[in-house]
Amino acid sequence: MAEILDFTRTPEPPEPLWREALGRKLRETREERGDRLVDVADRAGISVQYLSEIERGRKEPSSEMIAAVAGALGVDLADLLIGIAGQVRNLRASGYLKAGNQFHTSRPTGRPSGPVAMAWAA
Amino acid sequence: MAEILDFTRTPEPPEPLWREALGRKLRETREERGDRLVDVADRAGISVQYLSEIERGRKEPSSEMIAAVAGALGVDLADLLIGIAGQVRNLRASGYLKAGNQFHTSRPTGRPSGPVAMAWAA
DNA sequence: CTGCCGTTCTGCTCGTGGCAGAACCGCCCT
DNA sequence: AGGGCGGTTCTGCCACGAGCAGAACGGCAG
Secondary structure, three states: OOOOOOOOOOOOOOOOOHHHHHHHHHHHHHHHHOOOHHHHHHHHOOOHHHHHHHHOOOOOOOHHHHHHHHHHHOOOHHHHHHHHHHHHHHHHHOOOOOOOOOOOOOOOOOOOOOOOOOOOOO | OOOOOOOOOOOOOOOOOHHHHHHHHHHHHHHHHOOOHHHHHHHHOOOHHHHHHHHOOOOOOOHHHHHHHHHHHOOOHHHHHHHHHHHHHHHHHOOOOOOOOOOOOOOOOOOOOOOOOOOOOO
16 A cells, blocks of 8 residues: 555646545444444444545445445435535535645534435434 | 456345446446547546446446546536436436346436436425 | 554455457448 | 448456455543
8 A cells, every 4th residue: 555645646636536535425424323433344344444444535445345335324325426526515615635634624513515415314 | 357247246235336327427428528438538548448448337447547537528526426326316216227227218308418417306 | 541442554365457459349431 | 342430348467456354553531
């Protein structure tokens, strides 16, 4: 694992990468459910440290992994994607890698900001 | 490349996999632009046969690849994700692997086709 | 101090991403 | 008939990285 963080490698525009946005949303979803890494990892049938790396956007999970984790979180792919799209929008709108790159900035003072997807009940 | 198609491996529900939905949307977007494989592949800086495999959902592209292809198609990640979510929804709604698996069912008679994004509202 | 939870490091294996080269398959030309 | 064109598919190849186990470490609450 060389240096995924090393974004000097590619002169990519400040667009967040897929795995980063995905990981961020997965973590958010898990925390909203009050689950721990080990819970989700167990249900998804993957190792805990790998799930940690996925959530931090450091590894590129396969489609089957994504499906497994999403299933373990009780969300389907479409909802997940919409949620991620909202994340990306927010990151673009706000700074995103302007400086320290501190996500979760706009913790919902009340406004749900993005599409936010559909609630998953209670 | 063993057998990606072999969905007997995992007892996954009839949910389409990420790479499949992604590929489908990428192809749709490319065709709407009237581009050829070689055009997009050139701009994205990848080989043509690999792009073909991505669009057919047979290989698992890295985040950088996704960004490159999306960039070559002139769409950003958020739009792409929303489009894919719509695809997935449609596939779920209609048959999807009920039988022949003939996507693109609901072609809208001639609509501008673009990103189109969120409708399904009602 | 002691767990609990998450992160990170080492180290390993084996799969597969991604390429080149070429053949092949419709399809539309004329 | 031939011949491009666009796309698919096959072979073969190599390096990288997915994914795991094991363990150590760093907060943070009790």
